[in-house]
Amino acid sequence: MIPNPTQFKRDVAREVHNTTQRKNLKHVTGLIRERRNAAFAAIEDGEGLREIGKAIKQESLSRLPELLEQLESNLTRKGIQVHWAETTDQANQIVLEICRRRGITQVIKGKSMVSEEMELNPFLAGHGIEAIEADLGEFIVQLAEKPPSHIIAPAIHLNKEQIAELFEEKLGEPYTVNIEEMTAMARRVLRGKFQSAGMGVTGVNFAIADTGTIALVENEGNGRMVTSVPPVHVALMGLEKVIAHIADLPPLIRLLCRSATGQSISTYFNWISYPRRPEEKDGPEEVHLVILDNGRSTIYADAELRETLDCIRCGACLNICPVYSRIGGYSYSSIYMGPIGKILTPQMAGLETAGHLTGASTLCGACVEVCPVKIPIPNLLLRLRQEANQPTAAGKEIVKGAGSKRSSGEAMVWAGWKVLHSRPAAYLALTRLAGLAGGLLPQRVGPLKQWSKFRKPPRPAKRTLHQLLKERPHS
Amino acid sequence: MHSSNPSTYPAKPEQVYFFGTCLVDTIYPEAGLAAVELMEREGVQVIYPMAQTCCGQPPFNSGYWEEGRVVAAAQMALFPKPIPVVVPSGSCAAMMHGHYPHLFQDGRDDEQAAQAREFAARVFEWSDFMLNVLAVRLQDQGPPVKVTYHPSCHLLREMGVREAPVRLLEQLGQVTYVPLPEAEECCGFGGTFSVKHSDISWAMVEDKRRTVAESGAEVLVSMDCGCLMQIGGAMAKAGQNTRVIPLPQFLRQRTMEGANP
Ligand code: SF4
Numbered sequence: 001m002i003p004n005p006t007q008f009k010r011d012v013a014r015e016v017h018n019t020t021q022r023k024n025l026k027h028v029t030g031l032i033r034e035r036r037n038a039a040f041a042a043i044e045d046g047e048g049l050r051e052i053g054k055a056i057k058q059e060s061l062s063r064l065p066e067l068l069e070q071l072e073s074n075l076t077r078k079g080i081q082v083h084w085a086e087t088t089d090q091a092n093q094i095v096l097e098i099c100r101r102r103g104i105t106q107v108i109k110g111k112s113m114v115s116e117e118m119e120l121n122p123f124l125a126g127h128g129i130e131a132i133e134a135d136l137g138e139f140i141v142q143l144a145e146k147p148p149s150h151i152i153a154p155a156i157h158l159n160k161e162q163i164a165e166l167f168e169e170k171l172g173e174p175y176t177v178n179i180e181e182m183t184a185m186a187r188r189v190l191r192g193k194f195q196s197a198g199m200g201v202t203g204v205n206f207a208i209a210d211t212g213t214i215a216l217v218e219n220e221g222n223g224r225m226v227t228s229v230p231p232v233h234v235a236l237m238g239l240e241k242v243i244a245h246i247a248d249l250p251p252l253i254r255l256l257c258r259s260a261t262g263q264s265i266s267t268y269f270n271w272i273s274y275p276r277r278p279e280e281k282d283g284p285e286e287v288h289l290v291i292l293d294n295g296r297s298t299i300y301a302d303a304e305l306r307e308t309l310d311c312i313r314c315g316a317c318l319n320i321c322p323v324y325s326r327i328g329g330y331s332y333s334s335i336y337m338g339p340i341g342k343i344l345t346p347q348m349a350g351l352e353t354a355g356h357l358t359g360a361s362t363l364c365g366a367c368v369e370v371c372p373v374k375i376p377i378p379n380l381l382l383r384l385r386q387e388a389n390q391p392t393a394a395g396k397e398i399v400k401g402a403g404s405k406r407s408s409g410e411a412m413v414w415a416g417w418k419v420l421h422s423r424p425a426a427y428l429a430l431t432r433l434a435g436l437a438g439g440l441l442p443q444r445v446g447p448l449k450q451w452s453k454f455r456k457p458p459r460p461a462k463r464t465l466h467q468l469l470k471e472r473p474h475s
Numbered sequence: 476m477h478s479s480n481p482s483t484y485p486a487k488p489e490q491v492y493f494f495g496t497c498l499v500d501t502i503y504p505e506a507g508l509a510a511v512e513l514m515e516r517e518g519v520q521v522i523y524p525m526a527q528t529c530c531g532q533p534p535f536n537s538g539y540w541e542e543g544r545v546v547a548a549a550q551m552a553l554f555p556k557p558i559p560v561v562v563p564s565g566s567c568a569a570m571m572h573g574h575y576p577h578l579f580q581d582g583r584d585d586e587q588a589a590q591a592r593e594f595a596a597r598v599f600e601w602s603d604f605m606l607n608v609l610a611v612r613l614q615d616q617g618p619p620v621k622v623t624y625h626p627s628c629h630l631l632r633e634m635g636v637r638e639a640p641v642r643l644l645e646q647l648g649q650v651t652y653v654p655l656p657e658a659e660e661c662c663g664f665g666g667t668f669s670v671k672h673s674d675i676s677w678a679m680v681e682d683k684r685r686t687v688a689e690s691g692a693e694v695l696v697s698m699d700c701g702c703l704m705q706i707g708g709a710m711a712k713a714g715q716n717t718r719v720i721p722l723p724q725f726l727r728q729r730t731m732e733g734a735n736p
Binding site (some may be wrong): 009012016021156179191205271273322323324327359360361362363364365366368381384386387389390405411414415417418420421422424427428429431434435436447450451453455456457458459460461463464467468469470 | 486497501502503504505507511515524525527531535536537538539540541542546549577592628629647653659660661663664666667668669670673677678679680707709712721
């Protein structure tokens with residue numbers, strides 16, 4: 001999925017009028033927000049917990065190279081095979097090679113945003129390997145032949161009637177909106193797949209360096225099945241997921257579950273430490289961890305932008321974002337959508353490709369209030385807008401595509417603006433004139449045309465504040 | 476943030492500076508005049524440097540920091556005395572209080588960076604200043620009316636001012652404050668966002684318009700004229716006749732002798 005400014009405009013123009021989707025999103029994001037707020041209200045010091053979460057992530061990132069090495073050596077010692085991938089292509093190849101070596105033609109998957117980043121399913125399909133999503137939301141969007149529209153709730157844009165229609169059409173099941181029955185339908189399809197799949201693929205919530213443990217939270221039990229039934233388990237993670245100590249885990253889990261779904265702890269919590277040991281009756285014979293870079297080390301290199309990598313993918317910022325709920329996840333044409341998508345994708349894909357996403361924000365800051373690791377998303381958006389628009393010498397880019405959004409037209413507008421607003425005499429003359437000209441300003445072109453579509457245009461006051469204060473008798 | 480730490484509020488000063496903002500200057504001058512007069516009524520001398528223009532936020536938000544910096548530096552130079560700078564806008568106050576230090580840091584000019592930090596620390600938003608520094612007590616002179624308040628995002632989240640405007644409204648005996656449903660959701664203004672992303676902006680303000688109607692208020696007030704231009708403009712076009720007015724102007728009208736709302 002490649003973001004594109006023209007397509008973004010088109011998709012947004014359509015989706016803001018998609019009343020069903022807007023209703024679905026408002027309803028479900030509203031519910032999750034209520035639960036999230038209740039979960040934080042129920043603990044003594046939610047704000048303090050967020051501070052702790054932030055500190056843990058900052059500390060882990062400050063020691064990232066060392067922690068990744070420690071993680072690798074501890075996992076390797078325990079028989080888990082670690083692979084490094086700089087690009088998504090390399091990551092896909094790693095998975096493919098394991099499939100080939102073991103003659104695997106069927107893969108079952110738990111939720112993994114990194115696998116979406118890799119576009120693993122279509123890649124495997126191209127090599128004759130079927131990948132089935134076992135998470136219910138992912139299963140639904142897979143049936144619809146779509147990627148997830150939300151990082152935690154992949155099918156959040158659909159209501160149960162729409163899902164029932166999808167099941168009827170794709171699974172040949174009788175139409176029902178009974179959630180239990182619908183879940184049972186999905187289970188029936190998936191049960192057979194768990195038995196026949198040669199590989200289970202999952203994401204990783206946290207990887208603990210000092211113990212060599214992969215931690216995975218989930219609510220449906222599919223993660224447990226995916227990591228224990230097939231003979232091979234492959235876990236995929238972005239390199240920012242490593243934390244130093246096992247003691248760092250509880251606060252992060254408390255934050256993640258509360259922020260994502262309003263739970264104090266997820267229904268299932270998987271610790272993956274070893275492949276099956278001789279005395280054990282179940283579990284995979286092989287466990288692999290693929291650690292993906294895909295632009296993350298470039299983000300890492302800048303102290304301010306590095307905060308992007310604090311993200312624990314809880315989705316809270318999507319649920320509160322007034323833009324996300326109006327345009328839906330697909331309008332972004334980006335694996336990561338909403339506030340986190342607006343800072344992450346432009347850095348991973350480059351500003352020339354995805355820089356436009358940084359502009360699609362009022363900088364309202366609602367996301368900052370809920371982010372469990374307090375990422376200053378509006379400030380990072382401002383920084384990225386600057387990177388995109390300032391002239392940048394080749395080879396000096398901090399962010400991929402720096403300077404690529406600079407247009408001579410806009411640069412001229414701001415240059416003119418600067419002259420006007422740094423010369424009081426010019427400013428005074430012009431603002432007076434605007435007051436006199438009043439309604440004569442052009443309304444059929446430029447910004448005022450956009451403004452007047454659904455808003456009455458503002459009318460410059462006859463006398464400016466400068467004039468009013470100057471003319472006051474007693475001043 | 477001043478409001479999160481009351482110990483940073485100064486004692487009531489004899490003099491303050493007023494930074495009116497370009498939007499108030501050109502579109503809502505009556506709100507600026509009201510803000511000045513209400514401070515003067517509390518016995519404070521208000522200085523309005525005539526060479527002031529704009530805080531620099533428009534280019535800063537658009538990624539043109541150098542242009543923003545030049546204009547911001549020109550403003551700072553106009554407010555040299557160590558007295559509070561009061562701003563009748565959450566957004567412009569946040570630019571000066573929260574973003575100036577950042578804008579001038581990065582080692583380009585240490586003296587200017589230090590100046591920016593010193594300046595930023597004495598920037599106050601008007602409603603916060605009226606309530607928490609001047610400790611104003613308003614006497615309502617107007618007839619009964621139902622009023623709701625739209626908290627602008629930057630006042631709320633960047634300046635951390637959640638209560639002050641409502642507390643001021645509540646001082647008015649004949650005013651019934653009715654809460655705005657989903658009050659803390661953005662109205663969709665966002666400066667250039669309102670024209671660059673007018674589709675999203677429309678979708679946001681439509682919901683805001685609906686919640687204003689739901690509140691049952693006859694009057695909508697806010698501390699940010701950008702939001703009022705957005706919400707008021709959308710209401711006017713749609714024929715929704717809630718009265719939309721900047722808070723200082725509303726308070727001034729209510730507290731004048733023989734006030735008529
Ligand atoms: S940016 Fe913060 S709120 Fe958004 S998904 Fe990441 S951790 Fe959650």
